[in-house]
Amino acid sequence: MPTLSQACHTLLLTAGLAAASVAGAAPAKESKNVSDDPYAWLEDVTGERSLTWVKQHNAKSEAELTTTPQFKQLESDIRAILDSDAKIPGVEKIGDYYYNFWKDKQHERGLWRRTTLAEYRKDKPQWETVIDLDALNKTEGENWVWHGADCLKPKLQGEKPARCLIALSRGGADADVTREFDLTTKTWLKDGFFRPEAKGGLQWIDRDTVYVFTDFGKDASGAGSMTSSGYPRIVKEWKRATPLADAKPVYEGQPTDMYIAASHDHTKGFERDFVSRTLAFYNDELYLRGGDGKLIKIDAPNSASKSVHKQWLLLELREPYGAAGQTYAAGSLIATKFDDFMAGKRAFTTLFAPSDSTSLAGFSWTQNHLVLNVLDDVKNRLSVLTPGEGEWPRSEFTGAPTFGTLGVAAVDADDSDAVWLTATDYLTPTTLSLAQIGKRPEVLKTMPAFFDGTGNVIEQHFATSKDGTRVPYFLVRRKDLKLDGKAPTLLYGYGGFEISLTPAYSGSVGKGWLEKGGVYAVANIRGGGEYGPRWHQAALKANRHKAYEDFAAVAQDLVARKITSKEHLGIQGGSNGGLLTGNMLTQYPDLFGAVVVQVPLLDMKRYSHLLAGASWMAEYGDPDTADWEFIRTFSPYHLFNAQRDYPPVIFMTSTRDDRVHPGHARKMAAKMLEAGKDVRYYENIEGGHGGSANNAQAAHMSALAFTFLWNELSE
Structure with a gap:
């Protein structure tokens, strides 16, 4: 599970000020x-x-x-290039379906649609429209721009997820609204969760409960609910069919903080709740929220990127870190068992250590493995690690292309060792492959050449x-x-x-x-x-x-x-x-x-x-x-x-x-x-x-x- 602070950093100048006006941009503060x-x-x-x-x-x-x-x-x-039907439709697996957001000439604001893997393998898959944003705009007289969907994961294998939290922005601003959508009936829930326009978000806890971090307005003392950066300062737990004003406070940050948020890890057998306090870019605290609501700080360096997956805690270091008599270099990725760390044990396994020419570009969990993506003089190299006691066994990623930029993302980290593998460079159209760890990738999609680069x-x-x-x-x-x-x-x-x-x-x-x-x-x-x-x-x-x-x-x-x-x-x-x-x-x-x-x-x-x-x-x-x-x-x-x-x-x-x-x-x-x-x-x-x-x-x-x-x- 990536931490909320990692998500903030990935977005880069993304999260921002809560909208202070319908126009979506607040008036400048005086100085x-x-x-x-x-x-x-x-x-x-x-x-x-x-x-x-x-x-x-x-x-x-x-x-x-x-x-x-x-x-x-x-x-x-x-x-014509941007509207081309021949572009690769990237997909996200939700339950039994593979979802894609698509824009073309006929659908300027876009379609959120779905298909099966068997269909997706075809040159021209049959897609089922779930949300037509252009039609929605026409009906509502709005200019919505798609900001994404967060769908509640099924608790039982094969159970279809029924509810999603859909973020929509007016005109493409960062400020957005969140509305609840029923995937089964493909309709908006009139009495579902709704977050008014602001910068922030909703995160599922369960079907009837969410974390909400947004602009709650001013309290009785006149204090606002946003940080000086304009991000949410307060996160609350909100029950279905209750007013947003009655949501239960979970954590309040300081006005000088950057962003406060929370999330629930839905991984079966490892369900946990986390609160993230981002003080600044690459300076954050992560807390485990206990069943009694009390927060326990994960006592890792603020500068480290912290992520928890099943029984493992991973730290991506931005500064040297000393633990259990060892010093780990900045740029390293180290791992330990989460419960051991919370109990005070500080023994880590080094998964990646940088050299003069290498850095960690990213990593992706599958059901049984961890795929490392390393840059060596700005060229990607992939390797596969298998978690275990002591040194994790390591192997090369089978069949990985030797050219260009490589990207890896798990298809379903809970239930599969399959990954999406993309490869591209300045002259080679992007390819998308489906790869099972240890087997040669299956090329599913290839983007056409949109220009003549042969010379x-x-x-x-x-x-x-x-x-x-x-x-x-x-x-x-x-x-x-x-x-x-x-x-x-x-x-x-x-x-x-x-x-x-x-x-x-x-x-x-x-x-x-x-x-x-x-x-x-x-x-x-x-x-x-x-x-x-x-x-x-x-x-x-x-x-x-x-x-x-x-x-x-x-x-x-x-x-x-x-x-x-x-x-x-x-x-x-x-x-x-x-x-x-x-x-x-x-x-x-x-x-x-x-x-x-x-x-x-x-x-x-x-x-x-x-x-x-x-x-x-x-x-x-x-x-x-x-x-x-x-x-x-x-x-x-x-x-x-x-x-x-x-x-x-x-x-x-x-x-x-x-x-x-x-x-x-x-x-x-x-x-x-x-x-x-x-x-x-x-x-x-x-x-x-x-x-x-x-x-x-x-x-x-x-x-x-x-x-x-x-x-x-x-x-």
Whole structure:
């Protein structure tokens, strides 16, 4: 069972502020410096003046970029890729059925549907529609976007699960509602569990009881129920057919915490309840909830990722950990029996220990095994461990592909040793296989080629950063590329929150860039997770500049290899990657010919006061303290110099982004435009932090970015 804190980390800038308005984005909190900001009015997300400004600049960008036949063709091509019926429908096993959420041209908001494994093996399975989101929107006059389903597991083998908790978001915002759905009748329960719009969730305990963590409003003393990051601060136990106001408090965190939640482990014979207190990213506490309701802390390091599966406790370490006379290295995965640990015993078995070139990309339990996924110089390797006393027996994963990025997920960890195995790279369409541990995988689905990549090749190179660190990056180029420095080249990066960038097939990148003859590069800079915690921690807070030095080094290496030159080199990044490209724009303007900045953080003085920003202070620091002295060195909004020349730039965001405030992009664009710089701006009205709420919007925004880059870099 993954812990709730792990889920928060996986979502990355995902969980955020509870909606304070129907618009889904809360007004910005005041801070002492906002009155000094002439563009602060653009933080009013849905204000008339702000939206008038947005529409005005959207129109200018549209007029420049969208009127040509080439744009319309590219948008159409990308839309066709996104809508394609030939995409692989990923499935989740619930009872006897395999469920999939699917969007295409006829179903813009999507279908939640199901089939059997026998049907799924076919080229064209027969699907049974469970929820038609477009039809629901039409009936209810809403603009719901799918946020997922949590279905109550059957207690008896073969028993069909009857109830699910469905999360729906208005327009793609992070704030959502949770409604109860009957899988047997395929109807919404009128008197079922319902969580009003906020950021938070419901988790099943049993058929008539859930954990609820959400915005409960203010108590009698006037205290709110959300953290300063805007996440749930209180978790309660809620009985069916009782008012939410009567739900029983389970745990209350501090206002300065990040996220409080709870879950029930339904594993037969190992039923347990857990409460998760996340103080900050990679800083959490996990509690076992006893039958009497008392909480017992699992006394493992806050920095460790803690997970419990059956009788085992696993710790994924981000700092060295000393126990029973041994010290385990940061980046290790260690295991012990859960009951022994709770009884005070601290003897662990090392399941993975990092080397200079390896890190743990993830792990997945099956009924009898644990599959490890390891990155070795950003290339995946799989192995199988069998739990037992002492050293766990280890073997290679039978039949695992030797190319590209590999992903492993259990089909049903309680009842099977089967896993879903995906394989992909930049030029090879994704394949999905069904693999029984110890047997060769059965290829079930293969994504078609959405672009002609036959003339291209994938390479891995290493650049040398300012402090001598070797920084890997991937390069996709034509085999016959002339090394004359003239190739239009797009460099992508992220570099934060221990997220690794590994090769993946993208029809949009292929159609919008590679097929035109462009070169595509992806930088594995510090701040990411490519080499485990050490790679991430090397670029935290005062060391943030190292991520930007790494990215600059990759850009310079591309030029040194005569792949491209400044005039033909463009960059792109979103969210934390938008902060990256914002810093490259302001700190290294002489390296690039065009910059795409998407759903970005840019005003690092205000970021912790805007929406979910306070939750990221473990990554960047607290700008309201002495930390500002180093934060100001990577705040693009403050680094901008009206007297300096900058490359052409487009800022792209979403009005409905209630995670990273659209004010970041708005204010930066306004400041640069007033100074007469070469700036474009586009804000999608829907879409949340992902930027788009349906395939049409996603295709339009991708075509805008690629068209802008090609116009600037191919001349």
